[in-house]
Amino acid sequence: MYRILIVGLLSVTIASPGEQVWANEGAPVVTVLVTYHSVSGSTEKMAAAVAEGVRSNPQARVVMKRVGNVMAEDLFSADAIIVGSPVYWANMAGEVKTFFDNWQFKFGVFPDFKMRNKVGGAFATGGQVSGGKEITMLTILAAMLGNHMIVVSGGGAFGASATTEGHSPGIDEEELEVARILGQRVVEVAMAVKTGLGSYKSVVP
Numbered sequence: 001m002y003r004i005l006i007v008g009l010l011s012v013t014i015a016s017p018g019e020q021v022w023a024n025e026g027a028p029v030v031t032v033l034v035t036y037h038s039v040s041g042s043t044e045k046m047a048a049a050v051a052e053g054v055r056s057n058p059q060a061r062v063v064m065k066r067v068g069n070v071m072a073e074d075l076f077s078a079d080a081i082i083v084g085s086p087v088y089w090a091n092m093a094g095e096v097k098t099f100f101d102n103w104q105f106k107f108g109v110f111p112d113f114k115m116r117n118k119v120g121g122a123f124a125t126g127g128q129v130s131g132g133k134e135i136t137m138l139t140i141l142a143a144m145l146g147n148h149m150i151v152v153s154g155g156g157a158f159g160a161s162a163t164t165e166g167h168s169p170g171i172d173e174e175e176l177e178v179a180r181i182l183g184q185r186v187v188e189v190a191m192a193v194k195t196g197l198g199s200y201k202s203v204v205p
Helices: 042-055 072-077 094-105 133-146 173-197
Strands: 010-016 019-024 030-036 060-066 080-088 119-126 160-163
Touching: 030 042, 030 072, 030 173, 042 060, 042 080, 042 119, 042 160, 042 173, 060 173, 080 094, 080 133, 080 173, 094 133, 119 133, 119 173, 133 160, 160 173
Parallel strands: 030 060, 030 080, 080 119, 119 160
Antiparallel strands: 010 019, 019 060
C-alpha cells in the first residue's frame, strides 16, 4: 500500500481594511464566506477563529468580510456562508439584519432563490450568559432557511457563541475552539452537498 502526502502552502492576501482572503494553492473545492459585524472586536475574533477552522481543510477557500463590505458576487460565488453577530437587545445587530435585507432589495437573491442549497452557519457573541445568543443565531439561521439554504450547527446546538463580560471577559481559548469547530463542520457539509449535487437534478424549477 502506498501513501501519498500532499503538502500545500497557505497564502494570505489582505484586500482592503476589514476584508481578508485566504486560499490554499491550487483550485479549491469549496469557498466559504465568513461575514460578521463587530464594534468591540469580540465578534471579529470569533470570525477569525471560524475562518481558521475552515482553512484547516486543504480543500477549502475562505473569504472573510464585514457584512457592510459583502457584495452580490461574494454571495453567489460562495458554497457556504457563516454569519456572525454581537447580541443587541437579545437579537442580531441592525447591521446584520440590513445585510440580510440587502439579499433581496440590493442583491436580487429573491424571488429566484439564488442561495438555494448553499450551506449556512451562525455564530454570536454576547455580554451575558443568557442575553440572547441563541436567539441571535436562530434568527440568522431563519433568514438562511427562508432563502432555501441548508443550515448546520457546529460547536454548539445552533452554532458557536461566546460570553464576553462578567466572569468571562473577552474570548477564551475554549470559545475560539468552538468557533473553529463550526468552520470545520460547515466545510464538511458544504463538500458533501457540492459533491452530491453534482449528480443530482433538482425537480424544483
